[in-house]
Amino acid sequence: MRIAPESPLAPVARGGSITLWVDGQPVVAxxxxxxxxxxxxxxxRALYRPAGYGEPIRPHGVYCGMGVCFECLVWVEQPRRxxxxxxxxxxxxxxxxxxxxxxxxxxxxxxxxxxxxx
Amino acid sequence: MSDLFDLxxxxxxxxxxxxxxxxxxxxxxxxxxxxIDSRPQPGGQYYLQPPPDxxxxxxxxxxxxxxxxxxxxxxxxxxxxxxxxxxxxxxxxRLDDAGWQLHLRGRDALRCxxxxxxxxxxxxxxxxxxFPGWTLPGVMTAGAAQNLLKSQGLLPGRSIVVSGSGPLAxxxxxxxxxxxxxxxxxxxxxPRLIRRSLRHLPALWGQxxxxxEGHHYWRVLRRARVPIRLGWAAAAAHxxxxxxxxxxxxxxxxxxxxxxxxxxETFEADALIVGYGFTxxxxxxxxxxxxxxxxxRSGNDAPAREADMASSQPxxxxxxxxxxxxxxxxxxxxxxxxxxxxxxxxxxAQRERAEAQIGRLRGALxxxxxxxxxxxxxxTPGPxxxxLAQDDTLMCRCENVPxxxxxxxxxxxxxTINEVKxxxxxxxxxxxxxxxxxxxAQVMRAARQSGYSPPPAALDPDLSPAATPRxxxxxxxxxxxxxxxxxVEPGRx
Ligand SMILES: Cc1cc2nc3c(=O)[nH]c(=O)nc-3n(C[C@H](O)[C@H](O)[C@H](O)COP(=O)(O)OP(=O)(O)OC[C@H]3O[C@@H](n4cnc5c(N)ncnc54)[C@H](O)[C@@H]3O)c2cc1C
Ligand code: FES
Numbered sequence: 001m002r003i004a005p006e007s008p009l010a011p012v013a014r015g016g017s018i019t020l021w022v023d024g025q026p027v028v029a030x031x032x033x034x035x036x037x038x039x040x041x042x043x044x045r046a047l048y049r050p051a052g053y054g055e056p057i058r059p060h061g062v063y064c065g066m067g068v069c070f071e072c073l074v075w076v077e078q079p080r081r082x083x084x085x086x087x088x089x090x091x092x093x094x095x096x097x098x099x100x101x102x103x104x105x106x107x108x109x110x111x112x113x114x115x116x117x118x
Numbered sequence: 119m120s121d122l123f124d125l126x127x128x129x130x131x132x133x134x135x136x137x138x139x140x141x142x143x144x145x146x147x148x149x150x151x152x153x154i155d156s157r158p159q160p161g162g163q164y165y166l167q168p169p170p171d172x173x174x175x176x177x178x179x180x181x182x183x184x185x186x187x188x189x190x191x192x193x194x195x196x197x198x199x200x201x202x203x204x205x206x207x208x209x210x211x212r213l214d215d216a217g218w219q220l221h222l223r224g225r226d227a228l229r230c231x232x233x234x235x236x237x238x239x240x241x242x243x244x245x246x247x248x249f250p251g252w253t254l255p256g257v258m259t260a261g262a263a264q265n266l267l268k269s270q271g272l273l274p275g276r277s278i279v280v281s282g283s284g285p286l287a288x289x290x291x292x293x294x295x296x297x298x299x300x301x302x303x304x305x306x307x308x309p310r311l312i313r314r315s316l317r318h319l320p321a322l323w324g325q326x327x328x329x330x331e332g333h334h335y336w337r338v339l340r341r342a343r344v345p346i347r348l349g350w351a352a353a354a355a356h357x358x359x360x361x362x363x364x365x366x367x368x369x370x371x372x373x374x375x376x377x378x379x380x381x382x383e384t385f386e387a388d389a390l391i392v393g394y395g396f397t398x399x400x401x402x403x404x405x406x407x408x409x410x411x412x413x414x415r416s417g418n419d420a421p422a423r424e425a426d427m428a429s430s431q432p433x434x435x436x437x438x439x440x441x442x443x444x445x446x447x448x449x450x451x452x453x454x455x456x457x458x459x460x461x462x463x464x465x466x467a468q469r470e471r472a473e474a475q476i477g478r479l480r481g482a483l484x485x486x487x488x489x490x491x492x493x494x495x496x497x498t499p500g501p502x503x504x505x506l507a508q509d510d511t512l513m514c515r516c517e518n519v520p521x522x523x524x525x526x527x528x529x530x531x532x533x534t535i536n537e538v539k540x541x542x543x544x545x546x547x548x549x550x551x552x553x554x555x556x557x558x559a560q561v562m563r564a565a566r567q568s569g570y571s572p573p574p575a576a577l578d579p580d581l582s583p584a585a586t587p588r589x590x591x592x593x594x595x596x597x598x599x600x601x602x603x604x605x606v607e608p609g610r611x
Binding site: 001002006008009012013034051058059060061062065070071073094099102 | 156158163168169170171172173174175176177179181243244246253254255256257258259261262263264265266267270271272273274275276293296297298299359360515516518547548549552553595
């Protein structure tokens with residue numbers, strides 16, 4: 001939830017509006033926001049990633065918010081930089097930490113709620 | 119070798135910035151320096167600001183410390199140094215002759231950099247304490263909630279429970295209310311706080327700014343009619359796929375969750391913020407081979423240091439929260455001392471003058487250390503708090519390892535964190551044990567004390583809450599490793 005402009009803690013202005021594609025749906029965000037902020041503001045809190053060793057897949061979410069825990073990994077199609085070598089499920093892309101990745105106009109993000117078992 | 123930096127500083131938070139400025143002054147601007155930070159902007163945790171695309175809040179607040187931050191940024195950017203922002207330090211190795219090589223990962227390539235001296239000023243992260251449901255989306259740390267608010271102007275939910283211990287928990291609860299959320303409950307875990315604080319009153323002397331800030335937050339919570347429970351904590355997070363409710367529990371004097379319906383209360387919430395203090399980021403100092411000691415009072419593993427912030431390794435100083443939790447003011451003093459000491463040892467500052475400068479900082483240093491000791495004494499969770507975790511609670515989030523698997527490993531004779539890691543995979547995941555190390559160590563200590571695993575050893579170095587760290591400290595991709603590594607040299611950027 002973006003804080004209301006009347007709060008004394010609210011930024012006077014956010015960056016220009018940009019559009020991301022989250023699981024194929026358009027999500028409006030603002031330049032300067034991280035992917036985590038854009039996803040949370042859009043109410044997309046549950047993120048998924050492949051289970052490592054046969055355990056059931058569980059929903060993940062932003063936990064540490066500072067790049068330490070890797071719980072906020074999302075699949076970004078053709079990003080500028082990859083963060084892990086986890087195998088691509090389909091197409092070119094990479095798992096990135098949403099909390100330290102700036103949102104960019106036109107970025108295609110997948111929360112992977114479509115993974116089998118999610 | 120001319121391509122060597124005189125000093126490289128890792129971390130551009132309060133400690134790193136203060137070290138940079140002090141070193142520039144002590145060397146009269148002659149030292150060739152580099153300062154490196156993962157984040158795109160300087161400031162670390164304390165001076166975190168909204169991104170350049172945003173126009174920050176007009177009013178000054180305790181949240182941004184904007185005027186103070188701007189003053190530090192201005193002084194730091196006037197120093198002659200190479201700035202490498204958006205750059206992770208993922209490894210550190212000793213050079214044969216003298217000095218260190220840092221292994222860097224920038225936005226577009228891997229780099230490396232060599233320096234005669236290194237100051238680690240890497241800060242801390244929220245101390246993770248497992249409890250049932252803590253992996254549900256909607257449960258996040260106080261640092262996460264604060265970062266989202268501070269830099270992104272965002273609330274983690276509409277109806278929020280804050281559970282924690284210490285000043286940050288109070289600050290975050292108040293910030294959430296000020297920013298327009300309904301704070302469904304503020305649970306402050308530290309039991310018997312008032313009685314225990316009285317013993318430490320002298321350490322509060324002189325801390326007027328902090329007391330004013332605390333008083334402000336308290337008033338915000340009262341005005342917003344937030345239900346406040348002292349000596350309570352979140353015991354479980356409930357919900358299918360996302361958080362819906364938080365079960366709170368009253369704690370006994372040793373932090374043990376008390377049984378019985380009268381000691382339980384449930385709050386509906388879509389976000390739970392947890393913050394029970396901090397863990398110093400010791401990965402780099404451990405990788406560098408520095409000696410570390412476990413401090414039971416703060417519950418943390420921290421590098422051993424001399425009075426001038428020198429670690430046990432030559433040419434390596436450690437300042438700020440990364441060496442033990444002490445707050446921004448202490449981090450700045452330690453940074454200054456480390457900066458001066460580094461210039462003394464690489465030969466740019468005259469020895470007597472440097473000693474005198476360090477000597478003048480002693481009084482302030484001691485005052486802040488006393489305050490840090492007070493915070494540790496009052497707010498560090500007791501071992502019994504770790505019994506919140508149940509058999510099926512995931513202790514290692516990355517590898518989905520439940521508590522029962524750790525207990526089984528201890529019963530099977532695993533004696534060190536490394537052995538548990540080998541048997542259960544706890545600590546082998548992407549976060550490299552940052553999230554589970556302390557909880558695993560607690561399970562091991564409990565196992566030893568209860569006698570089903572050999573010798574009792576609260577201070578056994580093998581049970582310091584960290585497995586042997588390995589480079590890279592962050593996962594690197596094969597693609598990055600395939601590309602050539604660029605060497606960063608002074609003044610070439
Ligand atoms: C989550 C959190 C919230 C806090 N909230 C408050 C508060 O509300 N009020 C208050 O008074 N104090 C607060 N504190 C305490 C205060 O922020 C710290 O004491 C202070 O920031 C410590 O300064 P530092 O320079 O030691 O570390 P930090 O400010 O944490 O700076 C460390 C810097 O090092 C960088 N870094 C770390 N590792 C690497 C690496 N390997 N490679 C590259 N860069 C790296 C980080 O990106 C960071 O910028 C908080 C601390 C934390 C951890
Ligand atoms: S939330 Fe922990 S890495 Fe992003």
